[in-house]
Amino acid sequence: MDHLLLTTAEAAERLRIGKSTLYDLIRSRRLRTVKIGKRRLVPVDALPEVIALLAEEEAAA
Secondary structure (H helix, E strand, O other): OOOOEEEHHHHHHHHOOOHHHHHHHHHOOOOOOEEEOOEEEEEOOHHHHHHHHHHHHHHHO
16 A cells, blocks of 8 residues: 655655755755654655755756
């Protein structure tokens, strides 16, 4: 079964980045998350969004 929400560790692994980089993306509001109880989770559909955003930022630089 495909999960709709990923833990931050799972999201970092899928993006092939470190957890500190993932948290930087979250803090800068470039990576969308949801909070359920005390857990911060990343919607699976937020991953292609952040990839596209980072590609746009890179192209503009």
